[in-house]
Structure formats: C-alpha cells, structure tokens
Amino acid sequence: MLLMDHVPPVMPASLRGQLTTRVPIEADVAAVAALVTEQNRRHTPDFTVDEDGLRSRMVGLKSWARRQVVVVPLTEDGTPTLDRTPLAWIALEDRATGRVGVELALSDDIPDRDSLAAALLDWAVEVGGSFARARGVELTQLDTDANELDTDKAGHLRAAGYEMVRTWLHMRRPVTAQEATSVPQPREGTRVRPVHRHESGLPVSQDVRTVHRMLEESFADHFNSYRESFAEFVQRLIENPEEAGWDQWWIAEIHRDGRWLPAGGLVAVPIPATETLGEGTYLEYLGVHRSARGHGIAKSLLHAAIADAAERGRTHIDLEVDDDSPTGADGLYAAMGWETYERTQSWHSSAPTHRAEAELYAAKG
Numbered sequence: 001m002l003l004m005d006h007v008p009p010v011m012p013a014s015l016r017g018q019l020t021t022r023v024p025i026e027a028d029v030a031a032v033a034a035l036v037t038e039q040n041r042r043h044t045p046d047f048t049v050d051e052d053g054l055r056s057r058m059v060g061l062k063s064w065a066r067r068q069v070v071v072v073p074l075t076e077d078g079t080p081t082l083d084r085t086p087l088a089w090i091a092l093e094d095r096a097t098g099r100v101g102v103e104l105a106l107s108d109d110i111p112d113r114d115s116l117a118a119a120l121l122d123w124a125v126e127v128g129g130s131f132a133r134a135r136g137v138e139l140t141q142l143d144t145d146a147n148e149l150d151t152d153k154a155g156h157l158r159a160a161g162y163e164m165v166r167t168w169l170h171m172r173r174p175v176t177a178q179e180a181t182s183v184p185q186p187r188e189g190t191r192v193r194p195v196h197r198h199e200s201g202l203p204v205s206q207d208v209r210t211v212h213r214m215l216e217e218s219f220a221d222h223f224n225s226y227r228e229s230f231a232e233f234v235q236r237l238i239e240n241p242e243e244a245g246w247d248q249w250w251i252a253e254i255h256r257d258g259r260w261l262p263a264g265g266l267v268a269v270p271i272p273a274t275e276t277l278g279e280g281t282y283l284e285y286l287g288v289h290r291s292a293r294g295h296g297i298a299k300s301l302l303h304a305a306i307a308d309a310a311e312r313g314r315t316h317i318d319l320e321v322d323d324d325s326p327t328g329a330d331g332l333y334a335a336m337g338w339e340t341y342e343r344t345q346s347w348h349s350s351a352p353t354h355r356a357e358a359e360l361y362a363a364k365g
Helices: 026-040 051-060 060-063 114-136 151-159 207-216 230-239 297-313 329-336 354-365
Strands: 020-023 066-073 090-098 099-105 141-146 163-174 192-194 247-255 259-271 280-288 316-322 337-352
Touching: 026 051, 026 090, 026 099, 051 090, 060 066, 060 090, 066 114, 090 114, 099 114, 099 151, 114 141, 114 151, 114 337, 114 354, 141 151, 151 163, 151 337, 163 329, 192 297, 207 230, 207 247, 207 259, 207 280, 247 329, 259 297, 280 297, 297 316, 297 329, 316 329, 316 337
Parallel strands: 099 141, 280 316
Antiparallel strands: 020 066, 066 090, 090 099, 141 337, 163 316, 163 337, 192 247, 247 259, 259 280
C-alpha cells in the first residue's frame, strides 16, 4: 500500500503531473540527508547531518510528534511509487502548546522551486492549525530558522508570510589540555557538581527535575520562551538517549541559610569531529536562576564544561546565544574566549485553528 498523508499538499499547477507527495519511508533517509547537506553547505562548507537523528525524526520515535511528507517524481504514466528519490521534504513538529517547528529542504533540481516552496509552506499552515485544534488553542506559532547567508530560504519564508524576528550568534571557543586543571574554582559559597547517577548511569530523578526547573525559571524572561512541562522535557530525553550525555549535566548550587540550594544548570552534548575540527562539546542549555544572578554561577558552570572538554581531549566548545540577550550573555561568552563564527535567524508565522477545520471538512467532502 502506498503511504499518503491524510490531506497532502496541493502541488502547484506548474508541477502537477510531475511531482507528488507521500509519507517518508526508511529508504528516504539517506536522500533527505543529502538534501539537507546540499542546502546547508551553501553557507557552511563542512556541514554534516546526524543521519541517526534525522532517521528518528523521519521514521523513528520522534516522527510520532511530526506530520511530514517527501516530494517525489511521478512515473512516466503518472502514478506514484515508493522507489522514487525525494526532491524535497517538509516536517512539522508539535513541539508544545502554541509552538510548531518547521523543517524544509528543497533540491536545486526542482524546476519551479519557488512555487513548490510556497505550496509546502501553505500546507504547513494547515498542519499547524490541526496541531492547535488538538491542543485546544486558537492559534499556534510556526517557527523555523535559516542561516543569515541563506537568502534563498529567507526569500521563500518571506513570500509565505514569515517574519524574521531574531538573530542568534553561534560561538566557538578553543580548548587546551592545560584547562583540565587550570580553570578557576567557583566563588566561596557556591559550587558546581555533576548530576547524581545510579549504577546504571541514569541520573537520579530529583536531579533531572532540578535541571528542568532551573532551565524553565532561568529562561522565563528570554525571547520566545514557552513553558515546557516536565513530561515533555522527559519525553525529549527518552527520544534521544544517545544525545543525553548524563555525565555532561551539571547543577550549580549556592549556600543560603545553612543549606545548598539549586542556582543553575548546564546540559552539554558531544559534537562529532568533522573534516576540519576535532570532537567538541556543545552547550545545549545554560541557565542561572534569577535569584542567584550576580554570584558568578554562569562562569562556574562554563568553567566546569571547559575542564570536562579538556579532560576528554576535545578541541572546542560551541554554543548559541540570542544576539539581544536580556542578560548580556554574549558579552560574558566573549570575555571568556568565545567568538562568533556563524549567525542564524528565527522566522515566525502563525496557523489558526479555523484554517485547519475548514481544510478538514473540505477533505471529508
């Protein structure tokens, strides 16, 4: 049986009879990885795709929170088959209440790329609306990103009604072997420790909750912040067991009223080596509780990550920060040796529930 989505995108008139859509299958992963690589190497020459992560998003556990299609050529007699190589891919992730992530990749070989991009992004509005309806809200935000140098993608997003709302700095700091033992210690009255773990290697549940709470409360006043429940946080960890490097989770604590209280958290993951760089560390989340700011907590967490990377023989530490961070985090990173090597942009649109309902009733005839 051919896999087709419930209400598939409508192909533009210029491509009808040439292309169609279907739900991704395992055999599509390598081809989509090639599409994503081709698209990103226009601006990042050594870009590589985590194919296992992509597989999870397309056909694995993470696909369950997504609606997606690949665009494939029709056969000469105009019938769709499963053995055709994808020329485009779009995926919508039901990330949280009122938040939908959009991923889009298009081959350069598509004859009318602009029209196809418009059709797929229009379908994204319908899908986003269906997510909103299921969540019980009237509107959901569609969220995607693009490299600052990717004017092609920016043009497609702008034409589809997206607005560029933020710029993000991607920063990198080299690590030396000496830093395994030479980084400064935390200030008096503060400390940093790894999360406690069971003999199995899994973290103690209370520490997982502590990290989640620190991150949620730390980012409450940041751009585009939204509340992620503990259940949603845990589900993401379950979906990415290979990325959850529990030995690279830290909790900062501050001594108050005779007790050590949580003050911040840091979550890091390894970065695979590339043709030009050795293995590195990526700082996924770093948050300092608002009540503990001004005590050097962020620096202490960063020093813990630097020492850890040095001990592991890694060559660099990467992170991403809001160019307009309300806490001035980019200034701290720069002062500690991080330099910007790339800029990306967040683009937002919205999808109303009523659009999805109208499409649903039309599909039912």
